[in-house]
Amino acid sequence: MPEFEPVLTARWGNADAVSIDGYLETGGYRALGKALATSPPALIEEVKASGLRGRGGAGFPTGTKWSFIPQSTGKPVYVVVNADESEPGTFNNRELLERDPHQVLEGLAIACWAVQCHTAFIYCRGEFVWPASVVERAVAEAYDRGYLGRGVAGSDFDLDVVVHRGAGAYICGEETALLESLEGRRGQPRLRPPFPVTDGLYGCPTVINNVETLSCVPHIVDRGATWFAGIGTEKSTGPKVFSISGKVNRPGNYEAPLGTTARALIEEHAGGISGGRALKAWTPGGSSTPYLTADHLDTPMDFEAVMAAGSLLGTGAMIVLDETDCIVDATLRFTQFYAHESCGKCTPCREGTWWMSRVMGRMENGHGRGEDIELMRDMGQNMLFKSFCALADGAVSPIDSSIKYFREEYEEHVRLGRCPFKDEPGAASVTDRTGGTTGSLAQVLPEGREVQLGEVLG
Amino acid sequence: MTAPEGPVLSGPVRELADRIVAKYPVARSALVPLLYLVQSEVGWVPREGMREVAEILGLTTAEVEAVATFYTMLKLQPSGRYVISVCTNPSCSLLGGRRLYERARDVLGEASERVTDDGLFTVEEEECLAACDAAPVVTVNYTYFDRVTEEQLEGMIAGIREGRVPEASRGGVPGDLREVSRLLSGERSLPGPERQPASATGDDGA
Numbered sequence: 001m002p003e004f005e006p007v008l009t010a011r012w013g014n015a016d017a018v019s020i021d022g023y024l025e026t027g028g029y030r031a032l033g034k035a036l037a038t039s040p041p042a043l044i045e046e047v048k049a050s051g052l053r054g055r056g057g058a059g060f061p062t063g064t065k066w067s068f069i070p071q072s073t074g075k076p077v078y079v080v081v082n083a084d085e086s087e088p089g090t091f092n093n094r095e096l097l098e099r100d101p102h103q104v105l106e107g108l109a110i111a112c113w114a115v116q117c118h119t120a121f122i123y124c125r126g127e128f129v130w131p132a133s134v135v136e137r138a139v140a141e142a143y144d145r146g147y148l149g150r151g152v153a154g155s156d157f158d159l160d161v162v163v164h165r166g167a168g169a170y171i172c173g174e175e176t177a178l179l180e181s182l183e184g185r186r187g188q189p190r191l192r193p194p195f196p197v198t199d200g201l202y203g204c205p206t207v208i209n210n211v212e213t214l215s216c217v218p219h220i221v222d223r224g225a226t227w228f229a230g231i232g233t234e235k236s237t238g239p240k241v242f243s244i245s246g247k248v249n250r251p252g253n254y255e256a257p258l259g260t261t262a263r264a265l266i267e268e269h270a271g272g273i274s275g276g277r278a279l280k281a282w283t284p285g286g287s288s289t290p291y292l293t294a295d296h297l298d299t300p301m302d303f304e305a306v307m308a309a310g311s312l313l314g315t316g317a318m319i320v321l322d323e324t325d326c327i328v329d330a331t332l333r334f335t336q337f338y339a340h341e342s343c344g345k346c347t348p349c350r351e352g353t354w355w356m357s358r359v360m361g362r363m364e365n366g367h368g369r370g371e372d373i374e375l376m377r378d379m380g381q382n383m384l385f386k387s388f389c390a391l392a393d394g395a396v397s398p399i400d401s402s403i404k405y406f407r408e409e410y411e412e413h414v415r416l417g418r419c420p421f422k423d424e425p426g427a428a429s430v431t432d433r434t435g436g437t438t439g440s441l442a443q444v445l446p447e448g449r450e451v452q453l454g455e456v457l458g
Numbered sequence: 459m460t461a462p463e464g465p466v467l468s469g470p471v472r473e474l475a476d477r478i479v480a481k482y483p484v485a486r487s488a489l490v491p492l493l494y495l496v497q498s499e500v501g502w503v504p505r506e507g508m509r510e511v512a513e514i515l516g517l518t519t520a521e522v523e524a525v526a527t528f529y530t531m532l533k534l535q536p537s538g539r540y541v542i543s544v545c546t547n548p549s550c551s552l553l554g555g556r557r558l559y560e561r562a563r564d565v566l567g568e569a570s571e572r573v574t575d576d577g578l579f580t581v582e583e584e585e586c587l588a589a590c591d592a593a594p595v596v597t598v599n600y601t602y603f604d605r606v607t608e609e610q611l612e613g614m615i616a617g618i619r620e621g622r623v624p625e626a627s628r629g630g631v632p633g634d635l636r637e638v639s640r641l642l643s644g645e646r647s648l649p650g651p652e653r654q655p656a657s658a659t660g661d662d663g664a
């Protein structure tokens with residue numbers, strides 16, 4: 001295979017590329033001109049032919065999504081950039097925004113031409129005070145230079161872009177919750193169907209795409225669908241920015257073709273496990289994707305192969321745990337995350353995540369019982385695919401997969417009546433001593449109080 | 459700080475509110491931005507502010523309150539001028555985030571859960587801040603500090619007490635919560651005078 005040349009991160013070494021002058025000098029906005037000279041249907045065909053699939057987690061084909069936008073409803077069409085990036089372990093959108101904001105703006109403008117949208121939104125998570133400011137500045141520059149506003153790049157196509165800042169809620173990354181939030185409501189998911197492509201923002205046809213997805217678009221237009229489809233695997237095409245964190249020597253964002261093995265990413269790009277220790281578990285795509293182990297390191301990181309290995313590619317965020325890390329402790333902390341972030345709209349998720357965090361807490365703190373393992377699996381079965389949105393499925397992933405691969409570790413917590421890792425030299429405790437959750441759920445079961453199954457499910 | 463006497467959004471701030479509303483095809487989309495504007499005036503979001511926002515947007519105060527309570531960055535009770543958020547999600551805690559959070563709580567005391575007596579600090583435990591490569595991460599008014607040690611955290615707190623707010627890893631010296639809330643309201647991305655917001659839905663029923 002020829003040496004891979006970075007595509008999405010190519011400008012990261014060039015601090016000037018953040019400004020529009022630096023961006024233009026490195027070929028920026030060339031693709032936009034080319035796109036505007038292409039008919040929207042032909043452009044959508046090109047993106048379809050590239051095989052580009054959404055990088056926000058679900059992997060839906062981008063060109064197909066665009067083609068679903070009806071053009072004859074008499075309603076305006078909207079495009080919304082999902083820059084809510086909150087899936088634990090995921091941090092490539094932030095760096096793409098901070099280091100190359102015009103790349104995503106150019107991709108957005110091309111998408112807007114393809115679906116004939118004249119008002120687009122960039123929904124940034126509230127905590128991105130600085131990254132969103134970088135985007136705001138880029139938007140202002142693009143207006144000044146005529147790449148946004150009246151007559152984009154000298155054409156007669158008009159486009160306005162509004163930067164909107166969220167206010168702290170993971171669920172707002174889910175596309176329908178994001179739309180609710182953008183409409184000035186609580187960020188709670190909507191029932192689908194109807195899907196946003198027909199009934200989205202303000203009830204109008206709406207495309208929602210991730211920052212990384214849109215960052216791919218200018219390159220597809222500039223260098224062609226065939227070139228893009230030649231990167232990666234047959235069904236998972238193109239480059240991907242993998243966020244690697246936890247116990248590796250060089251945590252960071254690394255761009256590689258989809259289908260690069262996890263081993264190459266962890267051992268070569270991220271410099272291997274810190275302190276020369278052994279790898280214990282890793283997530284292929286953030287905390288909502290089932291853990292994999294050292295046995296799965298040769299899995300190619302593409303949608304199909306990761307699924308065949310029993311997990312999901314998700315956002316490609318690899319959180320790495322080593323042999324000194326307690327899987328129960330880490331899983332408890334993820335469970336607390338879901339309990340805290342559950343929007344409360346549906347019962348299996350609202351109640352399930354809460355009780356799971358109680359039972360996990362009891363387990364980690366040495367009060368667990370043998371039956372708790374089955375109890376948690378049972379609770380998981382009552383949440384999986386029975387909830388309103390995929391947050392609940394994500395909550396079940398770390399629990400189910402940790403029990404699958406590390407059941408003995410749970411059993412050891414029960415047998416010893418304590419966490420076997422807590423007194424290890426160098427081991428970091430991820431959760432607090434009470435197993436309490438963050439935020440408003442800081443109620444703790446009295447010690448020794450038993451949870452009855454009926455109580456959990458009733 | 460107690461709730462204000464007069465209107466919160468008045469004079470030039472009220473004009474700014476109108477310009478923020480104008481950038482959305484449907485006014486209600488400006489709800490959170492306007493609550494940020496209230497927070498930038500008062501330092502938190504009192505009920506009076508919600509009432510004014512409701513009035514501007516043609517909603518009831520209860521509707522605004524229902525939204526305000528959903529989002530953690532809107533402070534519904536008096537808050538410290540500097541909100542210190544420590545990420546304790548696993549990628550950070552595996553590298554000491556949990557200990558950092560406990561240290562912040564130890565240094566600033568129980569009250570920091572709401573606000574310290576000097577009005578300076580609120581300490582929050584955060585979920586993943588999308589900067590796990592820089593673990594453990596701390597933000598001051600949501601401006602990022604990378605790979606923070608316990609010593610550095612204490613130094614940051616001491617600095618803020620003495621009026622020397624430390625420079626963040628990216629984005630310069632964080633402003634206080636009011637200044638940052640002003641930024642969050644979207645005042646830096648306003649439509650130019652010539653930009654007319656499009657009709658939202660193509661019909662007039664929106």
Ligand SMILES: Cc1cc2nc3c(=O)[nH]c(=O)nc-3n(C[C@H](O)[C@H](O)[C@H](O)COP(=O)(O)O)c2cc1C
Pocket residue numbers: 053054055056057058059060062082083084085086087170171172173174175176208209210211213214389390391
């Ligand atoms: C709980 C939950 C959180 C999500 N968070 C994000 C997010 O932060 N960013 C994102 O792009 N997609 C997120 N998604 C996926 C979106 O719903 C949607 O699939 C995506 O934004 C579509 O863009 P894409 O096709 O370009 O990937 C989330 C989904 C769920 C269920």
Ligand code: SF4
Pocket residue numbers: 171188189341342343344345346347349350387388389390391392
């Ligand atoms: S699954 Fe959870 S997050 Fe999704 S709608 Fe139900 S309660 Fe809300």
Ligand code: FES
Pocket residue numbers: 088089090545546547548549550551585586587588589590593595
């Ligand atoms: S886990 Fe702390 S920033 Fe992601």
